[in-house]
Amino acid sequence: MLTEKQYKLLLFINKTTKETGCSPSFEEMKNAVGLKSKSGIHTLINALEEREFIRKLPHKARALEVIRMPKFKPRAILEEEKKRENALQHAAAEIPFYGKIAAGTPIEALADETETLSIPYNMVARGQFYALRIEGDSMKDAGILDGDTAVIKKADTANNGEIVVALIDNNEATLKILQKKGAEVWLVPCNKDYETRKLDAKRVKVQGVLSSIIRNYH
Amino acid sequence: MLTEKQYKLLLFINKTTKETGCSPSFEEMKNAVGLKSKSGIHTLINALEEREFIRKLPHKARALEVIRMPKFKPRAILEEEKKRENALQHAAAEIPFYGKIAAGTPIEALADETETLSIPYNMVARGQFYALRIEGDSMKDAGILDGDTAVIKKADTANNGEIVVALIDNNEATLKILQKKGAEVWLVPCNKDYETRKLDAKRVKVQGVLSSIIRNYH
DNA sequence: CATAAAAAGAACTAAACTAGAACAAAATCA
């Protein structure tokens, strides 16, 4: 079978010839595989030719041809791919979704795992997002507590009733429910200890709409 | 395979023979490829013949024949490969973390993006997790609302004060604050409309500890 | 620590590209 370097080189040759119609030069291959000298490529090419993966016209420039591709990947490549897959799964974080908690069934019983929850991808699928740490309890009746992380979708505008990040006088940012009332904008808290702020629409800039709330208990 | 010039010439030959029915002259090829002398074309033709891409009748005019063309990957496959790479980036979902919202600074101003929030990995780093949809408002004063998603870490035991998934009589699952009182277990809601349930410890099984709350606004 | 394999580096050689001119053979047409 092939070594890792041989395999990598073969992939590169195959890719570039199919994309460009031309074979790569030793210089280009050297860079692609990560060597600093052309002589190494020469050895690899010979090995690939000996194993009948490529053909070449000796002493001709860019005269390589891929005859066949290996059916199996070298072990080193496989291991690297596995690592990447693991990293991806961690990043994707698909965990089983067991459904509603109030149903009177033991959790183990309905652990069929057909439904999974892919946390990040669905949460930030389209658009630009950013995160904010919530400070204070002005939105606590909306279930948004001090210390929560808010995922905000960037936006210049929002509809009435949406929870937005509002910038007042280019100075103060706050998370509130938006209510447009003619020339005024009302920023409504969700806590009876706080009062609604009624501001001239010109003073308020929407900087984003609340997309998700994440709270971590440790 | 071929050099760039060889490939370009081959493309031209192939195209014109298919369009006009007869092969181009050296003069036409010279112009098409951008040379000022026919001799260059002659060399290129020889190279293409040597590599078995064309055949020719020597000393005959316009007597070229294309034997084969280098194979291309269909564009669709190339695009799909790119999409996959993008998907991988989406799955990682690192979004900028802009810090505290109450600080009186416009968001754009402090967008240094040095701190990022990797949502999934930190949330489910170690242990086994599952998700539950919250139904009802018995925990609303803890900021856990109807429809929220609870990420639960599997556990058999928990400490006083932790929010747990408790299975009562192998029948009913509920999310409440745990309070162990001797032989009794108290399941404390966070809503004054609900009452604390005081149960014999034997009737209650801990099935997990609340790890995160996720709420999506759409 | 010794050995072999892999990689780097430099020197060398050959091919590719460019251009111009002269020439020879084929194609065209009166």
Added chain:
DNA sequence: TGATTTTGTTCTAGTTTAGTTCTTTTTATG
């Protein structure tokens, strides 16, 4: 058919690019 045009071939010559080979150094491995 013979003259003319078109087309392909060959040679020289210089520049650039690319492939080969050999020696030295580094790295991995028993």
